[in-house]
Amino acid sequence: MESPTGTYCSIVIPVSSFRSVPFSWFLSELEDIRKACKTLVGYRYDNSHYRIRSISGQEYSFMFVKAPFVTNKFSINVWDARGGANILDEPFCPDSQGKIPIEIVLQIEKMIGMWEKGEALCCDCESKIKYPQDVAGRYFAGFYCASCWLGNTGRYKGKGGWKLVEARETYN
Numbered sequence: 001m002e003s004p005t006g007t008y009c010s011i012v013i014p015v016s017s018f019r020s021v022p023f024s025w026f027l028s029e030l031e032d033i034r035k036a037c038k039t040l041v042g043y044r045y046d047n048s049h050y051r052i053r054s055i056s057g058q059e060y061s062f063m064f065v066k067a068p069f070v071t072n073k074f075s076i077n078v079w080d081a082r083g084g085a086n087i088l089d090e091p092f093c094p095d096s097q098g099k100i101p102i103e104i105v106l107q108i109e110k111m112i113g114m115w116e117k118g119e120a121l122c123c124d125c126e127s128k129i130k131y132p133q134d135v136a137g138r139y140f141a142g143f144y145c146a147s148c149w150l151g152n153t154g155r156y157k158g159k160g161g162w163k164l165v166e167a168r169e170t171y172n
């Protein structure tokens with residue numbers, strides 16, 4: 001059977017499994033499942049469509065990234081289902097049992113809980129804001145409070161803020 005062009009499978013995992021499944025499972029088995037899905041539907045690209053499902057049934061995209069040049073260090077990124085907003089970007093090392101540390105799992109659950117109440121953390125200063133009402137501006141999947149956007153706080157403090165960074169971006 002042939003699938004329509006552009007068809008893909010998402011792999012949806014209950015967020016609670018982050019507490020119990022060994023991290024190595026996420027790295028190896030998940031990749032095998034992705035490849036099997038790719039073959040199954042004839043998907044051409046290598047993007048993963050990993051999702052976590054919250055208790056309320058909402059889905060989020062996630063990805064693990066290995067830190068370059070260091071063994072056993074990773075970060076997890078979580079986005080809203082459309083990938084438009086980065087709601088978590090957290091570095092971690094697997095714990096002594098090879099699991100995702102409980103503090104990280106709690107952080108994921110906390111951020112998802114906030115998101116579902118219409119709240120998020122500014123992607124720079126991490127202050128709590130109402131989403132999307134308090135978002136002053138966006139840069140790719142990042143979103144910023146008014147203060148970081150205008151350069152009163154954050155990484156580009158006194159340098160025009162994220163507003164200037166975004167204005168200089170050509171998106172090419």
Ligand SMILES: [Zn+2]
Binds near residue numbers: 122147154
């Ligand atoms: Zn901020």
